Amino acid sequence: MNKASLTQDVPPDRVEAMEKIIERPKPVKVMILGGVDTGKTTLTVYLANALVEQGLKVAIIDSDVGQKGILPPATISLALAEAPFSSLGELSPLKHYFVGTVTPNQHFAEMVVGVTRLARLAQEVADVVLIDTTGLVHGPGVELKRMKIEAVGPDIVLALDREGELAPILKPFEGKLDVVKLQVSDKARSYSRGERRDMRREKWRAYFRGVRPITLDLSKFVITGTSLFQGRPLSEEEKGLLEGIFKWLILHGRKVGGRYFIVKADVGEGPRSVDRNVLRYIDFDRLSNILLGLIDEDGFCLGLGILKLLNFGDMKAEILTPLDDGELARVKEIRFGRMRVREDGEELGLLDRDAL
Numbered sequence: 001m002n003k004a005s006l007t008q009d010v011p012p013d014r015v016e017a018m019e020k021i022i023e024r025p026k027p028v029k030v031m032i033l034g035g036v037d038t039g040k041t042t043l044t045v046y047l048a049n050a051l052v053e054q055g056l057k058v059a060i061i062d063s064d065v066g067q068k069g070i071l072p073p074a075t076i077s078l079a080l081a082e083a084p085f086s087s088l089g090e091l092s093p094l095k096h097y098f099v100g101t102v103t104p105n106q107h108f109a110e111m112v113v114g115v116t117r118l119a120r121l122a123q124e125v126a127d128v129v130l131i132d133t134t135g136l137v138h139g140p141g142v143e144l145k146r147m148k149i150e151a152v153g154p155d156i157v158l159a160l161d162r163e164g165e166l167a168p169i170l171k172p173f174e175g176k177l178d179v180v181k182l183q184v185s186d187k188a189r190s191y192s193r194g195e196r197r198d199m200r201r202e203k204w205r206a207y208f209r210g211v212r213p214i215t216l217d218l219s220k221f222v223i224t225g226t227s228l229f230q231g232r233p234l235s236e237e238e239k240g241l242l243e244g245i246f247k248w249l250i251l252h253g254r255k256v257g258g259r260y261f262i263v264k265a266d267v268g269e270g271p272r273s274v275d276r277n278v279l280r281y282i283d284f285d286r287l288s289n290i291l292l293g294l295i296d297e298d299g300f301c302l303g304l305g306i307l308k309l310l311n312f313g314d315m316k317a318e319i320l321t322p323l324d325d326g327e328l329a330r331v332k333e334i335r336f337g338r339m340r341v342r343e344d345g346e347e348l349g350l351l352d353r354d355a356l
């Protein structure tokens with residue numbers, strides 16, 4: 001299921017990287033950068049094992065949301081490596097930060113905050129913090145990586161660079177950051193979008209194996225990640241007017257900062273072009289299978305849930321989750337993600353950041 005596993009068959013420059021890490025005062029934060037399939041995770045696993053062998057305490061932050069080695073997907077995770085291991089999936093995670101989707105594109109803030117918070121925690125408990133990142137290194141990925149570097153302040157950056165593609169990320173830090181350029185192994189192989197999706201399906205399925213249905217009283221939790229409950233409810237008059245114009249059945253509606261936000265079902269043919277500055281809507285069906293983060297009092301993610309049915313009348317939500325009663329008792333906040341996924345691992349699609 002995981003692409004990357006332990007190998008000793010690595011380019012010789014890994015020794016130089018190891019020496020740099022070992023000679024630095026501890027704790028030392030190491031960020032691993034590289035494009036898609038350049039072997040970032042393989043390098044992380046190799047270094048972690050070699051450092052553990054040296055008697056060092058190693059923390060790994062897996063921020064590769066699309067291809068997590070440490071479950072669950074759609075989060076950033078922190079785990080400690082205290083004994084030799086062959087794949088990230090073997091480590092038991094210490095903390096997660098909820099991102100809510102499997103691509104960082106519209107979620108830079110979650111990525112940066114998550115990595116920064118986990119790195120802060122990690123350096124209190126480990127000698128070496130290895131930060132594995134996503135392969136998004138072009139276009140907006142350049143900004144994401146710059147912000148991650150700014151926020152985390154790594155002591156060393158390991159750059160798996162093929163032909164200078166990381167230069168735009170590293171340029172602003174020239175002379176300020178200890179960058180070690182490393183060769184991409186000629187054994188590194190690439191995976192198609194389809195293969196990546198298939199691997200993710202297996203990961204979702206593994207995470208959601210043994211889920212059970214539970215009903216949550218949403219009025220007892222802080223709800224975040226959505227504007228569904230912000231602002232004020234619609235008046236009967238507003239509701240009737242909008243239902244009449246658009247031929248909708250409105251199941252839930254709020255006025256949020258001067259704009260209407262509606263959850264509806266169509267009952268007939270109505271006008272469909274709407275000024276989004278005035279009115280936004282989502283179909284009730286699209287709320288089913290939305291990924292939820294179950295969040296503790298410190299803002300970390302205890303685990304995931306899948307929203308099956310949301311009853312706005314009594315604020316009860318039927319969800320599926322693998323969390324046990326003890327873990328559920330620690331949930332203080334329900335955070336809405338931006339993708340729909342089924343418990344059998346089938347991804348039903350991503351939602352725009354402002355869809356909710």
Ligand SMILES: Nc1ncnc2c1ncn2[C@@H]1O[C@H](COP(=O)(O)OP(=O)(O)OP(=O)(O)O)[C@@H](O)[C@H]1O
Binds near residue numbers: 003010040134185187
């Ligand atoms: N030194 C190596 N020896 C053998 N295989 C390798 C080596 N480095 C990478 N690979 C293989 O290449 C593939 C991609 O490597 P890996 O998953 O580590 O890349 P990544 O950069 O972490 O990918 P992603 O972009 O998904 O984060 C994997 O199948 C891995 O096993």
